[in-house]
Every structure is written in C-alpha cells, then in structure tokens.
Amino acid sequence: MDRYHGSARLDVGPEDALFRDVNRATRQQMRTARKQLRDNRRQWIVVAGASPTTTPMWTSRRGWLSELAAWTETTAGSAVLADKSLRPTLLMRIAEALADRADHASGRHCAATNATIASVARCSPRTVTTVRTVLRDAGLAVEIRRGTGSAMTPQCRRRPSVWHLISRAQPVDNARVCDLPPSLCDRRLPHVGKRSPSVRTRPPSKNSSKPNSQRRHAPRPLRLQQLAAAVIAGSIGLNAVHPGHVCDALIRSGLDLTTWTAPQILKALNADMHETGWSWPNRIERPGAFLASRLRRLPPRPLAPTPREKPTPAAETPAPPPASATTRAAAIAYFRTHRSGDSARRAIATGGEESLTSPQLAHPDPSAANALRSLSASVSTAWTP
DSSP, rough: OOOSOOOOOOOHHHHHHHHHHHHHHHHHHHHHHHHHHHHHHHHHHHHHHHHOTOOOSSHHHHHEEEEEEEHHTHHHHHHHHHHOOOOOOHHHHHHHHHHHHOTTTTOBBBOHHHHHHHHHHHHHHHHHHHHHHHHHHHSSSSEEEOOBOTTTGGGGGGGGGEEEEEEOOOOOTTOOOOOOOOOOTTTSSTTTSOTTTTOOOOOTTTTOOOOOOOOSSSSOOOOHHHHHHHHTTTSSSSSSSOOOHHHHHHHTTTTTTOOOOOHHHHHHHHHHHHHTTOOOSOOOOHHHHHHHHHHTTTTTOOOOOOOOOOOOOOOOOOOOOOOOHHHHHHHHHHHOOOOOOHHHHHHHHOOOOOHHTTTTTOOSHHHHHHHHHHHHHTTTOOOOO
C-alpha cells in the first residue's frame, strides 16, 4: 500500500517522480512548439493569400455549398461533370472538405493540400486537383498562390496552394424598385454617368483651349465689397472673417446700401448699442449671422442729421464814437511828448484807467488827459503797437 488514497500499487521511488516531472515538462514544451508552429503557418497563409479588395467573398459556408449543388443541376454544370467524369456526390464531398478548411466569415485562406482533402473525402489526390479546376472554371474558387514542392521535396520546402472560395454575383431584379428623388444635399451633384468618381480625369493643361468652368455665383458689386471691407476694418472681431460673409450679411440686412456708407453704419451700430445697453463681443463664433442680426435693427436709410441751433451771439458792446479833430490833435501831442517812455505805450495799448491816472503819466492839461482816455477806449481794440 502507498500513500495515494490507499491504492494497492507498488510504492514508487524518487526516481519515478523525477521521470514523471520530466515527462510533464516535455509535454508542455511540445504543446508550446506545436502552437508556435500553427501560428507561424497561419501567419504565412494570411501573407501569401493577400488579395485585392475587389476579390469577392462567399455569403456563408452553407450558402456556398447550396450554390454549388444548384450549379451541378444546371445544363452547364452537368456537361462539365460529364466531361471530367465526376459524380455530383464526389464533387460535393470534396467541396465540403475544402469549405471546412476555409475561413468561416469570408471563405478565404483555404490552404489544405490535395493529400489532406483526399484522405477526408476518400478519393485520390488527382481527383482533388480536378475538382479544384472545376470550381475555378465555374467561378466558385480563385487560386491566389500556387503551391510548391512534390512528394520527393523535403517537407520544410513544401508550400500548399492558397485558395479563396467565392460566391458568384446574382442578378438583381430592379423592376419593382422606383426611382426616388435625390435628397436636398445631393441635388447639386451631377449624375454618375456624367462625372463618375471611378474615372480618372487628367488635370487641365495650361495650353488647353477649353474655357474655364462658369462661376457658380456672379461676382459681387465692387461698391458692396468696398463697403464690407470698410466695415471689417472698423469693427472688432471681424478680422478673420471672409469678406463674402459680410457682403451676404449686408444684402440680407434689408438696408438701402446705395445710401449708406461704412462710417454711417458703424456710427449707427454704436448708437444702437448705446440705446439698448448691449455690447460688442471680442470673439464672434458666427460673424455673418451676428452682423446680420445687428444690421436688421437699423433703419433702411440713414437718418437725416438734425439741424443744429445757431448760438445766440452775445450782446456786443457798441463801438465808441470816432474821436473829434481836437481829441486826435491832443492825443498826437501827447504821443510826441511821451514817445520815449515804454510805460506810455503800455497804457495806451491796454487803456487802463490806473495807468492813465498814475503820477508818471498824468498830463498837466486835464483836457488832454480826458481826450486821451476817450481815444484809448477806441484805439485799444483796433490799434496794435
């Protein structure tokens, strides 16, 4: 008896346990090596079986087999099978073996050898080659890569053929399908027959005599473009906007653009903001729509400027009467007497009462002094020394 559940077997020694552990490690290494070999083979099959996207795929494994069975019952299929001396049952067995070794989703990467398929379908490898030819001619399979090697070639140099199992395109009856009108976003596109995207068109040469394609929209008036440029230059946040958006906003605003100027528009916008208490943002998400909403608040024509009231002139002091001949003679005599004194000149120019009555300027003749006072009042505003 041993310690393993009281079983009746001979007790094993340490060397047997070591041998068992070695066998377990060896089996694990063998499994890892086989998995690595399968991964490498699959990677090679995918790379070797790479095909363009135009290569069709099958609908499903069952659908592909049903299509093949229906083809064998047609006149063309029966004639091909009779020519190749194949029975429909044998053809279906080989086709099922091929379908089991293809990708389930697409029917591609069938890389089984003829010997493998022959052992599964219970036939000769030569028959498998014949069936592959029949499937290719019927449009149900495509050979992407031809295999290399033979029975005499070392196994490391053998490569199987890579096939793609495909379904044939079925005709579609469009008699009951009505032509729907195009959507709003596609009504401006041309028909596929006129300008197909699949057709490669050459760029027009510089020496081409064909005229340029017509513009989609007529050019905007020059005055409108100048008005939009002036509005952009005098506004904040419109530096990065396309002038065409501002032109469209001016057109949609309803203003009589023949009577407005850019300074008048800017002044009217500022007055509207001052009246409503709104502000002009520094960053505008949709400049065209924002400007159009502000311009709709303005009148169609600029308001006529209100006439300003002329200021009432202040009451003017009546001019003094002209001096008489006696007064002028007395003034001339006084000027001649005091010509060398600067203080006399300043007194005559300013016409001050204090300067005339000061002791140094007092005239001995009172009548001459009074004449000087009356003359200085009339000369002070018109005479310049």
